[in-house]
Every structure is written in structure tokens, then in C-alpha cells.
Amino acid sequence: NAGVTQTPKFRILKIGQSMTLQCAQDMNHNYMYWYRQDPGMGLKLIYYSVGAGITDKGEVPNGYNVSRSTTEDFPLRLELAAPSQTSVYFCASSYSKQAYGYTFGSGTRLTVV
Amino acid sequence: DAKTTQPPSMDCAEGRAANLPCNHSTISGNEYVYWYRQIHSQGPQYIIHGLKNNETNEMASLIITEDRKSSTLILPHATLRDTAVYYCIVRVEGWETSGSRLTFGEGTQLTVNP
Numbered sequence: 001n002a003g004v005t006q007t008p009k010f011r012i013l014k015i016g017q018s019m020t021l022q023c024a025q026d027m028n029h030n031y032m033y034w035y036r037q038d039p040g041m042g043l044k045l046i047y048y049s050v051g052a053g054i055t056d057k058g059e060v061p062n063g064y065n066v067s068r069s070t071t072e073d074f075p076l077r078l079e080l081a082a083p084s085q086t087s088v089y090f091c092a093s094s095y096s097k098q099a100y101g102y103t104f105g106s107g108t109r110l111t112v113v
Numbered sequence: 114d115a116k117t118t119q120p121p122s123m124d125c126a127e128g129r130a131a132n133l134p135c136n137h138s139t140i141s142g143n144e145y146v147y148w149y150r151q152i153h154s155q156g157p158q159y160i161i162h163g164l165k166n167n168e169t170n171e172m173a174s175l176i177i178t179e180d181r182k183s184s185t186l187i188l189p190h191a192t193l194r195d196t197a198v199y200y201c202i203v204r205v206e207g208w209e210t211s212g213s214r215l216t217f218g219e220g221t222q223l224t225v226n227p
Contacts, residue, residue, distance in 0.1 A: 004156075033215075035217075040219070041219060042200065042216075042217035042218045042219050042220060043157070043216075043217040044216075044217075045215075045216065059216070088154075090156045090157075092156065092157075100147055100159050100162045101159055102149075102157070102159060102215060104155075104156025104157050104158070105156055106155060106156060107154065107155070107156055
């Protein structure tokens with residue numbers, strides 16, 4: 001089983017460009033999350049979803065958008081990239097609302113120049 | 114969710130026990146203690162969690178004080194592969210309303226030395 005798959009692994013964007021970070025899970029998890037991690041810092045929640053068609057904001061949603069058209073996929077869209085969005089992005093999923101058992105992807109390292 | 118305090122860094126010799134402390138003096142009665150770790154450049158990995166009793170699994174042991182104001186994660190025989198940032202998180206078991214989900218602070222950087 002692949003678990004949580006994120007693509008791409010690395011990306012360099014120019015200021016003002018847009019891109020979509022892909023996240024897919026094959027565990028039939030209802031709950032999915034996007035986090036960002038700045039150097040030397042903990043993870044901050046950007047958006048989360050409790051099921052297909054349902055999304056909500058986390059701590060730092062500004063500059064991002066998400067959609068959840070299927071259980072498996074939870075893409076994160078960056079519009080008008082800014083240097084402040086340079087970070088490592090992690091997607092995660094969980095079977096339930098329990099705080100244990102989160103499965104994380106391997107991350108996307110994004111640099112905005 | 115209760116705030117946690119962890120030392121920023123710790124060292125441990127390979128093969129010895131690593132004891133990682135966490136203070137959570139404002140923990141509520143229905144809040145659990147969770148531990149995750151993050152090996153360099155990878156996503157966090159769940160380790161263990163508990164409410165008030167000590168817990169053990171194949172990865173680690175969790176010791177929670179009787180007043181639940183602090184806890185210790187124990188890696189009984191640390192290896193080089195245990196070098197990682199360890200996060201102590203205190204929160205209710207699930208969540209019903211919008212707001213912060215599982216949140217990660219800065220954790221403890223554990224370095225296991227040969």
C-alpha cells in the first residue's frame with residue numbers, strides 16, 4: 001500500500017505563479033489535512049477535510065485553497081505565490097477524529113523566488 | 114488544548130534508554146497525551162498515546178505522573194535511527210467543532226550518538 005502520496009517532491013515557483021500540490025491516499029480515510037512546516041518550526045494546519053465535499057480552514061489558510069471531490073484526493077492550490085509560502089508542505093490522513101493514527105506523506109518542498 | 118513544554122534538545126548514547134520529558138500542567142481531565150516523531154525531512158510518525166495509565170507498545174513506553182501534569186516518553190534502547198524531533202501533544206481524543214486539529218509545537222530534537 002502506498003499510504004499518503006504527495007507530488008511533486010520539490011518545486012521552485014516564481015512570485016505570482018500558481019500551482020497545485022497533489023495529495024492522494026489509498027486507505028479509505030475520511031479525514032485529510034494539509035500542514036506547512038517552516039525551517040526549525042512545528043507544523044501548522046492550513047486546511048482540513050472531514051469527507052468528500054467538505055473542507056474547512058485551519059490556522060493559516062490565507063493564500064491557499066483546497067477541494068475534496070473524492071475520498072482519495074485532497075489537492076492544495078496556491079494562487080499568486082509569495083516568498084512567505086516557501087515551506088515544506090505535508091499532507092496527512094486519518095480514519096477517524098482520533099488524534100492518533102495520522103498517516104503523513106513525505107512532503108513537498110516549495111521555494112518561491 | 115493544553116500547552117506543552119519540552120526541552121529543545123537532548124542527547125543519548127546508542128543502546129541506552131532515551132527519556133524525553135513533557136510538561137503539561139494545564140491538562141484537562143479528558144485530554145490525552147500523544148507523542149509523534151519526525152525524522153529529518155519526513156512526515157511525522159505516531160508513536161504512542163495515553164490518558165492516565167502508563168502505556169507501552171513496540172516503539173516506546175509512556176509514563177504519565179499521577180497528577181497528569183507531566184509525562185515521559187521512553188525509548189528503551191535508542192538507536193541512531195531514533196534521531197528525530199519528538200512532539201508531545203495534549204488534546205481531547207477527538208474533536209467536534211471547527212478549529213485547530215492536531216497541532217505540533219517545536220518539540221525536542223533527540224540526537225542519538227554512536
